[in-house]
Structure formats: C-alpha cells, structure tokens
Amino acid sequence: MxxxxxxxxxxxxxxxxxxxxxxxxxxxxxxxxxxxxxxxxxxxxxxxxxxxxxxxxxxxxxxxxxxxHRRTVPPTRRTVLQRDEHRCAYCGSLADTVDHVQPRSRGGRHEWGNVVAACARCNHRKADRLLSELGWELPFTPGVPRGxxxxxxxxxxxxxxxxxxxxx
Structure with missing residues (x-):
C-alpha cells in the first residue's frame, strides 16, 4: 500500500x-x-x-x-510546552502542564519569563509558593522564542x- x-x-x-x-x-x-x-x-x-x-x-x-506579524508568540500552554521541549523545568520528566515561576497569586504575570513547562506532580508540590521557599532552582532562564x-x-x-x- x-x-x-x-x-x-x-x-x-x-x-x-x-x-x-x-x-x-x-x-x-x-x-x-x-x-x-x-x-x-x-x-x-x-x-x-x-x-x-x-x-x-x-x-x-x-x-x-x-x-x-506579532512581535512575539503569546505564551499559551502549547507554545510553552513546545519551547521547553515537553520537559518539566523542575524535575526533567515529561511535562503536561505549565507553571508560573512567581505565582499569579503573588503578583506574577503570565509572560514568557515567568511561565515554564511542568509535570502535574511538581506543579502540585510547588502550588502557590516561590522557588526559594522550596529550595528549588530553575536549570535555565525562561525566555521568548525567537525567529x-x-x-x-x-x-x-x-x-x-x-x-x-x-x-x-
């Protein structure tokens, strides 16, 4: 065939x-x-x-x-997962959701520099806390996709x- x-x-x-x-x-x-x-x-x-x-x-x-053209692509779930290659920013496993590094409840904005891909487990564990409160660090600085x-x-x-x- x-x-x-x-x-x-x-x-x-x-x-x-x-x-x-x-x-x-x-x-x-x-x-x-x-x-x-x-x-x-x-x-x-x-x-x-x-x-x-x-x-x-x-x-x-x-x-x-x-x-x-828009200057940048908006940070949607799909575009953030694609930028981060579907890998959790916290543990490196397969990501299925996104997380705000600085939670929106604490004044964080929904922009490229504050949104990363995350697995459900890490997203739930982090909740609305800051990375410094958990002792976590990001292995990269989130940014806008270019080109x-x-x-x-x-x-x-x-x-x-x-x-x-x-x-x-």
Whole structure:
C-alpha cells in the first residue's frame, strides 16, 4: 500500500519567508490558480481527469503579501510546552502542564519569563509558593522564542523538508 500524502504544506512568501502551514488541498488550489509555485515535492503526483499536480511539501507565493506579524508568540500552554521541549523545568520528566515561576497569586504575570513547562506532580508540590521557599532552582532562564520560524514551530509538527526554509 503506498504511503499517504502529507497532510500539511509549508507556505512561503515571495521573499521565501515562512508565512503559514496550509492543508494539501489548499496548496493544490493555490498551485492550480497560479498564486503559488511548488518548491519541494516528494515525487508523487495528485491526478485528476484534466490535471496533474506534484504533491507539495513547500510552496512559494508568486506575489509578495505584506502580513503584519506579532512581535512575539503569546505564551499559551502549547507554545510553552513546545519551547521547553515537553520537559518539566523542575524535575526533567515529561511535562503536561505549565507553571508560573512567581505565582499569579503573588503578583506574577503570565509572560514568557515567568511561565515554564511542568509535570502535574511538581506543579502540585510547588502550588502557590516561590522557588526559594522550596529550595528549588530553575536549570535555565525562561525566555521568548525567537525567529520567524518560532511561529510555525510552536504551532505544528514540521516536515524534514521544511528545515532549510525555517532557519531562524
């Protein structure tokens, strides 16, 4: 049985800057309408009665589109877990939640420098206490993910063929 075509396609602006990730269906529509060209393919072809389109892995828009970007990605559960590679900041085990280093009940803010990935056990043990009260230390200083690729990497799994286009 042949392998299934990829479910997502990386879409680049005309300047080769990563824009977003689209479905293969949307990518084929962009190619057939002449709005984008296929840069990377896996060699397979999608066929209809009248057309054949290579399975797009990476596409580039024909015309430049100005897109106002946020300066930073917001610190959501998903983006914090991705930044910290799904590892608990306190014990190093698999993280499934996030924790505020300085608890919100003590004036801590929900921002990148104050939010880390945590396992449920450590999150429960820490509760609303400060690290100094527990004798705990962070092995790293939490920060904002950098680069245009951070927007894409934090929202979806990447295909290996995208790596050359997601260089920060």
């Amino acid at each position: 042949p392998a299934a075509p990829p479910q997502r396609t990386l879409l680049l602006n005309a300047s080769l800057e990563p824009l977003c990730v689209v479905t293969v269906h949307r990518a084929v529509v962009l190619a057939l309408s002449g709005k984008a060209t296929v840069l990377e393919t896996d060699g397979r072809v999608l066929r209809s009665e009248r057309a054949a389109v290579p399975v797009p892995l990476v596409m580039c828009l024909v015309r430049y589109v100005h897109v106002p 245009a690729a951070a927007l894409l990497v934090t929202t979806t799994r990447t295909d290996p063929s995208w790596s050359a286009y997601l260089v920060a």
